[in-house]
Amino acid sequence: MTAVDAVAGSRDRARAAAGGRGAQLKLAARFAFREMRGGLSGFYIFLACITLGVASIAAVNSVSQMMTQGISDQGRAILGGDLRFALVQRTVSEPERAYLDSLGTVSTTIGMRSMARLPDGSDQSLVEVKAVGEGYPLYGTLVTQPAVPLPELLGERDGRFGAVVAQELLDRMGIAPGALLKLGSAELEIRGVVTAEPDLLSDGMNFAPRLLLSEAALATTGLMQPGSLIEHSYKVRLPAGADAEAISEQANERFPAAGWSVRTSDRAAPSLQRNIERFSQFLTLVGLTALIVGGVGVANAVNAYLDSKRQVIATFKSLGAGGTFVVTIYLIQIMTLALVGVALGLVLGALAPFATARFLESVIPVAASASIYPSALALAAVFGLLTSLAFALLPLGRTRDVPATALFREMSTAGNTGMRWSYLLGAIGLAAVIAALALAMADDRRIAGTFLVATAVAFLILRGVAWGIQLLARKMPRVGSTPLRLAIGNIHRPGALTASVVLSLGLGLTLLVTLAVIDNDLRREISTGLADRAPNFFFVDIQKDQIDPFRAEIDRLAPGSTLDAAPMLRGRITQLNGVDVAKIPIPAEGGWVLRGDRGVTYAPSLPENSNVTEGAWWPADYSGEPLVSFSAEEAGELGLKIGETLTVNVLGRDITAKIANFRTVEWESLSINFVMVFSPNTFAGAPHAWLATLSIPGASADTERAVLNGVTNAYPAVTTVRVKEALDAINGLIAQLALAIRAAAAVALVASVLVLSGALAAGNRNRIHDAVVLKTLGATRATLILAFTTEYMLLGLATAVFAIAAGALAAWFVVSSIMQLPYHFDPVVALTTLVVSLVLTVGFGLLGTWRVLGQKAAPVLRSL
Template identity: 35%
Template sequence: MIPLSVRFAARELRSGVRGFRIFLACLALGVAAIAAAGSTAEAFRQGLASQAREILGGDVAVSVQLRRFTPEERRVLEGMGRVSWAVGSRAMAQSASGERRLVELRGVAGDYPLAGKVTLAGAPSLDAALRPEAGAWGAAVEQALLDRLHLKLGDRFDAGNVPIVARAVLKEEPDRLSRGFALGPRVLTRMGALEQGGFLVAGLPFGETARIALKPGVAPKGAMAQIRRELPGRSFRIRDRDDAAPGVKRLIDQLEYFLGFIGLASLVAGGLGVFGAVSAYLEARKPAIATLKALGAQGALIRDAYLVQIAVLAALGVAIGLVVGAVAPLALGALVKDKLPVPALFAIYPLPLAKAAAFGLLSAAAFSLAPLARARATPPASLFRSDLSGRVRFGPEIIAAGLAAAGLAALAVVTAPTPLAAGIMIAGVAAAFTVLWALGWAAARLAGRMRAGARGAVRIGLANLAGPRSAARTASPAIGLGVGLLACVVLIQSSLLAEVSDVAPRTAPALVFTDIPAERAAELDAVVARAFGRPLSRETWLRAPFFTGRIVKVRGAPVDPKALPERERWAYDNDISMSAIGPEPPNPQITAGRWWPAGYAGPPLAAVDEDVARGAALKVGDAITVQVLGVEIEARVAALRKVEFGSFGASFPVVFTPSAVAGADLHQVAIAKADRAAEARVVHALAGPFPEVNVISVREQLEAATDLFNRVALAVRGAAAVAALAGLLVLAGAIAARARERTREAAILKVLGASRAQILFAYVLEYGLVGAIAGAAGVALGYVAAWPVVVKVFQAHWSVDWAGVAALLGAAAGLAGAGGLVAAFQALSQRPAPALRAE
């Protein structure tokens, strides 16, 4: 009842998997990488989903910026269920000793928190921690603020001009993730503290959020629709539990795909190992195949017998990879679960494992069927002559291999966050593989020509490199792809790190000052100049009015944000930062039109960022209408400019002439360049006369960004190293596949008088050249892939980590050369006579 092919396969499998160790390792490595990336991402998704209500702080959250909710809006929201109110702003916290630090000040009211629990240390409850007493507001503060201001619980400090007592250490807030990045330590207090301090005045940068626990039976989607119906045309942001932390969710999706794609690239790189392992195994089974064919076995029987074996071993390799990929996140969760900034539920999730298994099985099919086609189509006479190198004929095996390759690409596209990104990555890997294969072929041809002028061990090494089974053809594409992925990651990381640690400190301001009263601006200039110890100049100091508004009309017609491209509507469906400047600021980067004269007093003009202009096809001379604090201002576009946000300059998407906002009482912002000592002096100098002015240290934010990026980059580098490891496995497979030939070759060379040193040198030269060629090609491909990501996507300065590049090149050549030593010692381990008689 059992098919003959299955019986033959079972008998051969009894001998074990000795010839398929590289096959198993290559498959298991790629599958484990994909499974681990998917399982870890799913753990974070499930963690977010399980705590979505706590992360949002309720069932629905409604937020407004730069204003409070109106009485009508409060009435509608309170009619939906229980409501908690929260306002957020920034303030300078100052201790009695004069230490100052920017903090994220948050005031709450109503039934806060509606969902989840505020975790505190040092106070029995949130009400006890926030209770006003003796003219000071109670607060829960992060430990970082206590450390920075040298405070202990029970001590007082001022937030702006509001006295506050630190009564508890703030450990966790249920809705912290939904609020995003913070510029300073968090301070949680009552809403009355911010009202008393004047933080909630129109025009200042604050926001208010209402979180709603809906009445029983009311669905969040229905509640959101009802709020929009009852409050039409209002500028607010509304979210439900499904959108509790959109930025975090998007980051998890993108990181999963990037790490999973590296795992897929490892599978592709290891595909050559699969191909080589299957070819070597069939090479060793030539006598059995020839005998079966001579006895009348059809090609289909031969194919099926070995196809069953390969399928069983492929399933074993995939299973090993799945086990490793499933266990690795569980181990990670046990080690760092309490330190993760995002909730995670580490468990075994079937879907990521199924996806990884599909990738592994498709990869095995794509790379193992061609050798089977060759074995099926080769006649018995050729097999008895030890000839298994004939051309592969078009047949069912090749069709199946092509379908498997297409399935790999399709699965990568379907599971990607964006099909376009997947298509670009797949095309890039395919092109890189093609280039690396062509370079390996060209290197073999070049070695064949160069050996004519070489002598001794060099000639032997070049001859081996030019041979029909040269490692330049089999291993260099896989090694090059692994090195290319590592080089791409290293070059992107080095450029972005240079951006935040070197370029940004030189081009960005060191300090940002906000909430400067317009009537005291000149006084603040004088205080800052004294603290700096030098007069202020346009090269180190820039102050300007600050307000926000929204472009509501273009060329006299109302703007419909939904009609604009999604990526270019940000300036039309949200309030954006604006200013009013007379003289042309430093480095205006005008791309069309020109700046107005310093004393211009005519109709309002505007300088618009070219990205904003692109969204509505604005040109110089067009009219725009901007709504600012309920008032519409019409201006003509005088200039288009390229705004580099974060650089030292007028980094506002829209800048007006001062006449456009004449008479308005606008707060101002300022930026300054300074060293660390000057930073500390100016922060202390502003404590007495300007407690309400916030000072943001850009240097501190850059250092925090560098630390975060380093931690993320370490994980990405580790994933990219998996692809490089796959290349080394392919090299090991190439060495193992030619072990018998190498032994016979070394025996012949010794009989002809070659010394051990010459044989060792020949093999090290051969494999070292393979590593050097593959490493150089991989670094070049990594450069080509990294440059557009750095310059076009991140819009950062290109910076090459030459030490990292040199290390990659040296490692590729060194490890390949070490493989040559292993091959040489293995070949030299037998005496010549037994080796020559073995055939």
């Protein structure tokens, strides 16, 4: 819209003023849309920033909902039934089994880890053993190759039972279907390969290949010994219309001491669902950071646009338009464009499930049925609109007070008008609403709050850094070099790009450094730190009468090694201070202790590498009421106190013990550690096995192989876990997570680049004037290029230094305080950040400046 258009509409404005607020709003909308007919010049960066941020949030939450919805829709197949009753180290009693049979059709499975080996003892592998009963599976389909009925694959033939295994086991041991494999004392024939297991996810995380056999076959292996770490699952198909949740509560009321874990089909894989939700919330916060970075671009674009409209605004003021009317016109334009950007982002976010479904199915065995997820899209839209409005309010607030005299002046007035407090407070209020919304959707509000506070603090500090750079440039003594003098002057002159460049690059690079350092430290700790501190082997299911011969065998196989052993049972905490844990709100931190079964032990004396932090240890000959020592950190997170009681269900018996002391536990050492250590009299006479760790100083691969072969052949019922293989599996999982984290960080960096390019483009108007005047006074193009390059390098260097410092500090907090791992800063990260910063600032700066330097002098001089 031109000034003439504004004059032509003055009579309409007068009529609207007489018609009330509704008429004024209608007129403001007419002016706004009429002015938008001229195109979107200057707003493409605006649209790109909003689109990118909204798309990232919409995509993350849509994909998350697709996965959780897939788990929910396939709940019966994933769980293996409508209800699943799980017991550790014991089978159901006769009354319990009769009750389960009365509910509907029951299918049983037995799960454990063991060692499978070749008949000649030359090779072996850890396997996830699953023994199935008749009727398996109740829901879903077990897919095998060859596709023959499961009873034929697993039945007894010529004196041998059959088994089907994962292809990974065949590859690891170099064998094929038809080969023989020993499990415990039994010899099995491999008759097929498992290609799809319907209830795989409900069995938890698998660290080894699957070996599937019949319950009758498992009974011949000799692995099912008293105290062995075995999970018995009873899966029930209920009659149509039965209420699984009500039956679950009824079962616990009828058998309060059963100690079973009861799960319904709507919670088929709760651990996986929690992890998906937490990871999606983290990526949403990263996406929100990208949106906030884009908000800087919104503010730049709006500021530059309103600056270019100052004559129109001044004309409105000259004709009697009030500040509110003018602000309404441009607010309508800005929010209309924001709606366009949000819509584009929602389209991209809505397509994300369709683009990722096939890939995710290969990572998580759930049939992902892509769809449109309105709640995920609505959340992204709200974030996008709130961010657009929050960052647009500040330049709009200055527009309200543009004086009418600006009509007769060419210089910019956007930076010379004051800021009304109402607009500033409105922007702060919107920022608070965005933060509250992010906290409301977070599972762990402490981490989400820390993330948001860190982002806000970084934003404020970056404003301070920009101000400090300008102040330092202003105080610099006069230098002899013309390009350097021009560069320093450009940094602190009115309308300088310093604040925009520092803000746009600073947040993106800070996030990039933070995530890179965390990823690097996590990988370093797992691949080197944990590997150096951790034992070489874990041994599980050592029987009580085997522990002394086992020690002797280890001394023979690995002289000079250290074997630590402890008795182990499995128990579930059922009550705290007499209150059922199902009725206690589970905190985000420490809540894992109350979910599922935990390993428990007993000891007459304080375990090594532990210190009592509160209370006292019991005497070696203690024989009073049961006492328990609890991990100090988890006790604090659960709010436990010395003298309080907890009840654990072990082997179907409820045992109540008083908390005698709290102690430190070094989980990161991977040595034998337990949340709960009981006084020895607590489990007197209870059947149990032993857990052991073996540390071999300077062990070579050949030494470890010899120990593995020797133990497996001498004690086939003992499960041997090589720590290196477990760490490799964890590293593989982290690599998959890191890929998603890097992609999220890349989104934030792309947003930074967009904002940077927009800020430089917005500043080109002033640069044209500067370049033309300087060339008229005798400056060469080479001098100007060198001056601009120096300016951009100084800004990029200052921003990189801040990003490195802030990112390293944020990573230190996450690694040391949240992950509780050793912190190590890699200088390669710092160097990479520095290079990225300089390449972006200098590269984009010169791309825009090159066009500026090519402007003809005469047209520009005529407008001065």
